[in-house]
Amino acid sequence: MISQLSWKIGGQQGEGVESTDRIFSTALNRLGYYLYGYRHFSSRIKGGHTNNKIRISTKPIRAISDDLDILVAFDQESIDLNAHELRPGGVVVADAKFNPTLPEGINAKLFPVPITAIADELGTSLMKNMVASGASWALLGLPLEVFNKAVEEEFGRKGAAVVEKNVEAVRRGSEFVLELAGGPLEEFKLQPADGEQKLFMIGNDAMALGALAAGCRFMPAYPITPASEVMEYLIKKLPKFGGTVIQTEDEIAAITMAIGANFAGARSMTASAGPGLSLMMEAIGLAGMTETPVVIIDTQRGGPSTGLPTKQEQSDINAMIYGTHGEIPKIVLAPSSIEECFYDMIEAFNLAEKYQCPVIVITDLQLSLGKQSCDELDYNKIVIDRGNLVRNAPELEPNQLFKRYEFTEDGISPRILPGEKYGIHHVTGVEHDETGRPSESAVNRKKMMDKRLGKMDNIKVTNPIHVDAPHEEPDLLIVSMSSTGGTVDEARVRLEEQGLTTNHITVRLLYPFPTEQFAPYAEKAKKIIVLENNATAQLASQIKLNVGHADKIESVLKYDGNPFLPSIVYNACKELV
Amino acid sequence: MATFKEFRNSVKPNWCPGCGDFSIQAAIQRAAANVGLEPENLAVVSGIGCSGRISGYINAYGLHGIHGRALPIAQGVKMANRELTVIASGGDGDGFAIGMGHTVHAIRRNINITYIVMDNQIYGLTKGQTSPRSAEGFKTKSTPDGSIESTLSPLEIALSAGATFVAQSFSSDLKQLTTLIEEGMKHEGFSLINVFSPCVTFNKINTYDWFKENIVNLESIPEYDPSNRIQAMTKLMETGGMLTGLIYQDKSRKSYEDMVVGFHQEGISNQDIQISEADFSKLVAEFK
Structure with a gap:
């Protein structure tokens, strides 16, 4: 039995990739598995290849896997674009409709399932997601009644007939694939999970919930990828707490409205991404100059300009630290886990009021949008300090x-x-x-x-850096931020197996830089490797500027729109030592 | 109850002698007293320019923000504490050039604040450049051959955008101006009051005398009905926007605050923000 597995669903945007992922992972969560999701999508409503990948594990995980065990494909393009990730002996479940084939040299099993045909027979091709997720579930040999319970929850409010049809789609999908495969796949049999349902959310949900817990009652905001989920969550919840969200005419209105609201005594914030933050800079200066508290979330995406709006990047570090004209007090916090997305919002609001200055909470697309398991959130840690x-x-x-x-x-x-x-x-x-x-x-x-x-x-600031330093004088001190931390930790296990000693720092307080806390670890490391998703080594520059040791700092940069994978980190570190 | 003197402070305005803005300041102070406000319950938010300084010249809470953004700041103040009376103020450049986007959307949104534009048809503080309100052919430092862009008609735009209160006045007519500001403050929704406020230093065309000659006071048209939007638009077009008085008011539309589901009468800033454990557990459970 295995302890972790990777599953991916691919197809055209708008044809049920998201919902297949949602129902499949919801059911897995019911069994108590830890999940970590990654969305590959484009800036358009319908069409264009999109895929969602989930890592399923019996232990907590915070990284995308290098390889893939099961690929579900709604079209040939999904196979062609993703089959290279499959590990030898992996499985492709593909819609029989398009006569799927495996690219040359791919060692995998192909199971053509009439996904569309079954859905059509049951009345609507919308049910493709049920057939596909049912087939995936069956291959893993997981209990069908748990899956059906999840289906019931998803469609319960639409009536018993709809639930029944979807359950039927699941059954047909699973029966068909089991027939082809000759039963559940033994090599993909997962160890049972602890049976405890985990919180399962994206970073934007966690930040929105954190803001609500922190007492934020007014959020003016302008929609943008990958930040909109924050306002979408709060517009559903704030009215129950006497507050509201206003969708403003632009980001300048959003930030200035938030500043006005804070001046008048409400805890208020806005959230955006690079383009919006660029527009907010003058107003952030106003908040600094007038010592008005305000919290701003920057969910980083690929820049500059419109850049890669649906892709991973960490290139706003300099802009967030230096962005406004003149010189103001400001705090830049970078949560690096789903739990921290929640707790950091509480701290951000407290810091903003305590030091009477703007506080920017900076994430990246993967942390903001990747759906993942989250530890229980502790009510007792919600402490409001209004300074x-x-x-x-x-x-x-x-x-x-x-x-x-x-x-x-x-x-x-x-x-x-x-x-x-x-x-x-x-x-x-x-x-x-x-x-x-x-x-x-x-x-x-x-x-x-x-x-x-x-x-x-x-x-x-509590924990301005997160330190995992098992070694007094490590070969490598690896430095990361935001969603990269979990990937580094996976790579470190392999590096340690190779005899390399590594420490790891995740920088949480980007500004003012926690020099005092960082310096001792830098001092003792033989080499410092800074990993970041940008082209100009912005995080490394902060370390060189504030801590020094430019001679032993090496940068590993990735700015192709995709997050780091453990293998990339591993190889880069091996190469640099 | 506070008198208008209690809305005065000891700061000497840095406006030029004879500037129309002095009267607007006085009218705001009188109107605030006349509607029964106490200074601590009034917030004046202003933009940048000569007129923007007004928030510092009134004894009330004041916020002098950034150019063109008085309206979103003021809306934020009101949303945070709807128990306050909020005035936004600024010049024609602030409201109709750099801040025009906010003006249109503040009108649409209809949050209960009063916006007073001190319209001098020129950029004064930057020492004499054209404004969207300058007449075609108007010669300034930035239009030495005369402005070749058409003049903006903000009140026609306001009507088109769904304004629920549109008024215009002239800084010399303190009585009318004070009354209109009072009406604006009492209006349940967004009130726009454009005030002709001559710039005695840089605008030698749109002078006090010029306004006196060209203004059509609605008091002289007894049959005028300010609840008639079409008539309002027609009259504005007929007079080239030179009307003063209450041009349009829609008393039927509720303010934004009154339309937000669950929004309390008590200001957000006066509410307890600590979430209960029961509420928190319920929110968290939704993610399982």
């Missing part, structure tokens, strides 16, 4: 304004909300004095700049 927020301030002298920008030891001034009787003050993006009145005084200017930027000196 130096003053309520019921004492009476002011006539004509005296509240000192919203009072000089204090740590640079953090009392913040008060409109509606407070003795809190009236003015906020402006023009340089201002302690009461918020415009001031061009050179003395005031310098003091205010020092106050704002000085807040960055004392920023306390």
Whole structure:
């Protein structure tokens, strides 16, 4: 019996690839397997090859696999484009409709199943997904009643007749393939999972849920791939909590509305990707200058310009750190796991209010959209800290304004909300004095700049880096961010088997860079390898700038639109040592 | 109850002597007192330009943002705390050039805020360039041979975009202006008030005298019905947009806040944001 397996479904966009994946993985989740998904899709509504890959395991996993065990193909193109991933002895379940063939040199078993024909016979080709997922399920020899339960849940609200038809499609698909294969495939028999259903979500879901838990009640946003799921989740949930989402006319409206809302005391955020973030930069400067808290999610995708809108990249690091004109206090957080996507939103809102500055939470497409199993989320970790927020301030002298920008030891001034009787003050993006009145005084200017930027000196963020350092003086210190971390850990197992000692740091706080925490590990490593999905080594540049050791830093860069695979990391590290 | 004096502060405006913006400031202060507001319950959000400074000249909460974005900021303030009265303000460049996209969508959205445009048909703070409101042929530093772009008619655009309150006034007519701002504040939805506010330094064409000669005051047309959208559009076209008074009001449409399902009367910023364990467990369970 095996402990993990990879399955992929391919076809034309809009013909049921997504739903086949959803129903198949939902059923697997019911059995308690850990899942990690990857979506390959294009920026169009219908047509064009698309595929979804799922890794199924009895243990937690955070990476896409190098190879593939089972490929389900709705068309020949899906076979041609993906068969090379199949490991020797792998299986292709293909729609008999197109007389599928395997490309030359591919050592796999081909099972043509009349997927479309069965679906058509049952009344609608929409049921292809049921036939295909039923066939996959049967090959793995998993209990059919569990699958049927998942089908019932998916279609229950459409009535018993619909459920029955879909169950029938599953049955026909599974019977047909078992006949061809002569029963479930022994070599793909998975060890039983723990039977505990896991949370199963994408990073965008986790961030949206995290924002809601953090007390975010207003989200202005503009749709964009791969960020839209955040607003789509919150528009469903926020009204139940007294809040709402506004779909704005553009990203500039989204960020400025969020800034206005935070000024008035609501926890508010927006979410976008590179193009939207580019538009928001002036407003992020306003938030920095006026010391208004605001949280912004940047789900990185392939840039520049429209770039590769549905593909993986980590090329916004510099833009997020340096993006606005002038110099402002700012925090850039990069969660690297599905759980962190949730918890980091809570911390992001707390940091934004504590340090009264913009906080950017940066993910990448794979982390944002890859569906994966998630550990239980701990309610007790939802702690809301609103920082130096003053309520019921004492009476002011006539004509005296509240000192919203009072000089204090740590640079953090009392913040008060409109509606407070003795809190009236003015906020402006023009340089201002302690009461918020415009001031061009050179003395005031310098003091205010020092106050704002000085807040960055004392920023306390839990776990600014994640360290897995079993070795005192490793051959390699591997550095990664966002979704790359899990891939690195898989590669490390193989590297260690080859006798190489490796430590691993995932950078969580990109700005201000956690130099103090990072330096000791850099110091002791013989070589530092920084892995990132961009062409100009942006993360490595931050390390060189803040920590040093330029002489022993090597970059492994991947900017072809696809995430790293364990084999790529392994080979690159082997080569560089 | 606060008097208009309580909406004053000690800051001396940096506007040129004779600038129309002084009267608009006074009208806002009077209107705020007349509708019974307390300074702490008013938020004035402004854009960039001479007019943008107004948020600092009124004793109320003020936010002076970035060029062209007064409206989205103001809408954010209102959505966060609908118990506040929110005024957005800025110049014609702010609202009808760089911020025009926001203006149209704020009109469509109909959040209950009042937008006062201080329209001087020129860029003043940058020292005399053309504006979308400048007349064709208008000579400025950026149009030395005269503007060759057509003049924008913001109120016609507002009507087309579904505005529920459209008014126009002239800074010299403090009485009318104050009344219109009061009406705008009382209106349950987005109110647009465009105010002719002469720039005495850079606009030698659209002067106080020029406005006095060209303005058609709706008070002089007793049969005018501000609930008639077609008539409003016709009158605007007939007069080349030189109308003052309440041009159009639709009292039947609810504000955005009133149309959001589940939106409370209590401002978001006054609500408890801690999620209960029961609610959280329910949300989490949906992902199983």
